[in-house]
Amino acid sequence: MTSSPAISPTGNIYIGSRDCNLYALRPDGTLLWSYKTGDSILSSPVIGPEGTIYIGSSDYKLYALSPEGRHLWEYDTHSPISPSPCLSPDGTIFLGTNVGLLFAFSPNGGLKWSKRYGRDIYSSFSSPTAGPKGGVYIGSENGRLYGFTHGGEVVLRIQTGKAIQCSIALGPDGTLYFGSYDKNFYAVGPDGNLKWSYKTGGWIESSPALGAGGSVYFGAAELDEGGQRVGRLYALSHEGQLVWSFRTEDWIESSPAIGPDGAIYFGANDHYVYAIGSPQGKN
Structure with a gap:
């Protein structure tokens, strides 16, 4: 497993696996449910305020699942997804992909916008970090840290010497x-x-x-x-x-x-x- 676990307010544990499954475990470690995607899951899940679980997969898709494991929606990003999604205070879901595209989704799965921030030469693994006023920050394999507004406008570019693969x-x-x-x-x-x-x-x-x-x-x-x-x-x-x-x-x-x-x-x-x-x- 490369994915890190997310823990709900009720104590349930959600974690992705290279066997393509997202697992939901009870606090005592017993299986609550599992959901199979089309490829390995390297991304870590994030839990929304209503309990919705968002997870990216190497099958190019972002999935939204209910706390009971029911499929709510999915979106094909046309790129493997290793970075983990994050949530802004207004519920917007931000997701970076391995090819250097940043997506913003509404809670119902509607695409708000997408922007390129990498060169798509090497993979980008930095996960986005939600900032104040609905903005978002993300690192890139091109050595830059980018800051975007809630509407997707680039307002910050910080150059370093080499790739930024961590989260901010x-x-x-x-x-x-x-x-x-x-x-x-x-x-x-x-x-x-x-x-x-x-x-x-x-x-x-x-x-x-x-x-x-x-x-x-x-x-x-x-x-x-x-x-x-x-x-x-x-x-x-x-x-x-x-x-x-x-x-x-x-x-x-x-x-x-x-x-x-x-x-x-x-x-x-x-x-x-x-x-x-x-x-x-x-x-």
């Missing part, structure tokens, strides 16, 4: 946080001006998590002095200063999650799941 984290003051394959992590103001950047030892595919006091956590894929693959979880202050880092024995491509007690959870390609619980980054 949005701070409470509108600051955009994201990493790039150019090995840099960026904090950019809502006006598009760079606040700061931090140079890591490797490319960044991990999407950032924002903690208390404006701290930022993300993983990187690096090589050690002997050329061996290692991962590193970084903790930066809101001013872009290194607070601590934690090394793993293979790349970190997953995105960290922060628990209610402040612990940071993440997985690495060394087959371990980690919980970092102290300010010094000890597990």
